[in-house]
Amino acid sequence: MIIVMKRNATERQIDHVVDWVESIGYRAYPSRGTEQTVVKAIGGERGGEELKYLAALSGVDKVVPIRKPYKLSSREAKEEDTVVQVGNVSIGGGSFTVMAGPCSVESEQQLLESAYIVKKAGASILRGGAFKPRTSPYSFQGLEEDGLKLLAKAREKTGLPVVTEIVNPEDLDLVESYTDILQVGARNVQNFALLKKIGRSRVPVLLKRGMMTTIEELLMSAEYILSAGNDQVILCERGIRTFETATRNTLDISAVPVLKELTHLPVIIDPSHATGHWKYVLPLSRAALAVGADGLIVEMHPQPEKAFCDGAQSLKPETFYELMDELRRMEYVMSATAKVLV
Incomplete structure (x- = not known):
C-alpha cells in the first residue's frame, strides 16, 4: 500500500502513520518529496485489508494499493525516476552514463x-573485475584484493568512480571498502543471500539480468535489495539465452x-x-541510446588480443x-529534435 500524506501533514502525523503501519506487522518506508510525503507499507500477513483504515488517520490524503509483486521498485510505488548518485556522476533522470x-x-x-x-574518451565510470566468476574452474579467477587495490589506485589517479563485481556475500565489507558501485553479475541475480546482504549496504548496486531471467524476476531481485534498505539500484540488460548461436547472448532491447x-x-x-x-x-x-536507456557498460581493453578474458x-x-x-x-541530434517538437 502507498499512503499519500496531505501536503500540509506534520512530521508528527507522518511519524504516527509510520508507527501505526509497523504496529500491525508491516514495514514502513517513508519517502519525503519536495511537496508531499508518501509512506510505503510492505509485508503483512492479512492481505492488506486492515490498511484501509489508514485513510481515517490525521494527515492522510489517500491510500493506494500496489498491485505488482515488486512493491518498492514499481512505478506504482514511485512515479518519478530514481537518480542514482555516484560521486559527481548521476545515473538516470535523463542523463546517459557510460x-x-x-x-x-x-x-x-x-x-x-x-x-x-576511459577518462580521455569522456566516459564517467571505470569498470574492472577483481573477482571473476568463470564457467571453468581452470580459467582466470581475478586478482581479488590486489585487483581491488588497483581499482582504488586508478580512481585516485583519474578521479573516475569504479564499479566491480561482488561474488561472495562474505566479501561485502572488503569490496565495498574499495568500490563505488557493487555489481551483481548474471549468475548471482537470484543469489538471495547476496542480495539481502548488499541491501544492507549503502553503496549503489548494478544488478544484471540473468541469462534466463524474466523481467519480473529481475525486478523481484531488485526488490530484495530495496526491501533491505538500499534504494540505489541500477538495472542492467545484458542479453538472455535463446536458441540463437550467432551471438553470445540475445540482447533484449525491448526490455x-x-x-x-x-x-x-x-x-x-x-x-x-x-x-x-x-x-x-x-x-x-x-540502439540503447535511441530506445531510452540511461547508459551503457562496455568492455574496452588497451590490447584485446592479450586480454585474460573476453578479448573478443x-x-x-x-x-x-x-x-x-x-x-x-546522437545525444545532440536527439536533444535538438526534442526541442523542435516541443
Missing part, C-alpha cells in the same frame, strides 16, 4: 592505461522501454556480453573513442 574498462583487472599498467583512455514503464529504477545496457563480439557493440550502443568482445581504444563520439552526436 561505464567502461576491461573485463578483468590484470596488472597496474593495464588498468591505469585503461582508466586514462528497456518495458522496464521504463514498470519501474522507476535506472536501466542500462551491456552490449559487450550481449553479443560477445566487439563489432556489434557500436550499433547496439546506438572488448573494444580497442580507437573504437571506443569512435563510440563515444557517435553517442555525443
Whole structure:
C-alpha cells in the first residue's frame, strides 16, 4: 500500500502513520518529496485489508494499493525516476552514463592505461573485475584484493568512480571498502543471500539480468535489495539465452522501454556480453541510446588480443573513442529534435 500524506501533514502525523503501519506487522518506508510525503507499507500477513483504515488517520490524503509483486521498485510505488548518485556522476533522470574498462583487472599498467583512455574518451565510470566468476574452474579467477587495490589506485589517479563485481556475500565489507558501485553479475541475480546482504549496504548496486531471467524476476531481485534498505539500484540488460548461436547472448532491447514503464529504477545496457563480439557493440550502443536507456557498460581493453578474458568482445581504444563520439552526436541530434517538437 502507498499512503499519500496531505501536503500540509506534520512530521508528527507522518511519524504516527509510520508507527501505526509497523504496529500491525508491516514495514514502513517513508519517502519525503519536495511537496508531499508518501509512506510505503510492505509485508503483512492479512492481505492488506486492515490498511484501509489508514485513510481515517490525521494527515492522510489517500491510500493506494500496489498491485505488482515488486512493491518498492514499481512505478506504482514511485512515479518519478530514481537518480542514482555516484560521486559527481548521476545515473538516470535523463542523463546517459557510460561505464567502461576491461573485463578483468590484470596488472597496474593495464588498468591505469585503461582508466586514462576511459577518462580521455569522456566516459564517467571505470569498470574492472577483481573477482571473476568463470564457467571453468581452470580459467582466470581475478586478482581479488590486489585487483581491488588497483581499482582504488586508478580512481585516485583519474578521479573516475569504479564499479566491480561482488561474488561472495562474505566479501561485502572488503569490496565495498574499495568500490563505488557493487555489481551483481548474471549468475548471482537470484543469489538471495547476496542480495539481502548488499541491501544492507549503502553503496549503489548494478544488478544484471540473468541469462534466463524474466523481467519480473529481475525486478523481484531488485526488490530484495530495496526491501533491505538500499534504494540505489541500477538495472542492467545484458542479453538472455535463446536458441540463437550467432551471438553470445540475445540482447533484449525491448526490455528497456518495458522496464521504463514498470519501474522507476535506472536501466542500462551491456552490449559487450550481449553479443560477445566487439563489432556489434557500436550499433547496439546506438540502439540503447535511441530506445531510452540511461547508459551503457562496455568492455574496452588497451590490447584485446592479450586480454585474460573476453578479448573478443572488448573494444580497442580507437573504437571506443569512435563510440563515444557517435553517442555525443546522437545525444545532440536527439536533444535538438526534442526541442523542435516541443
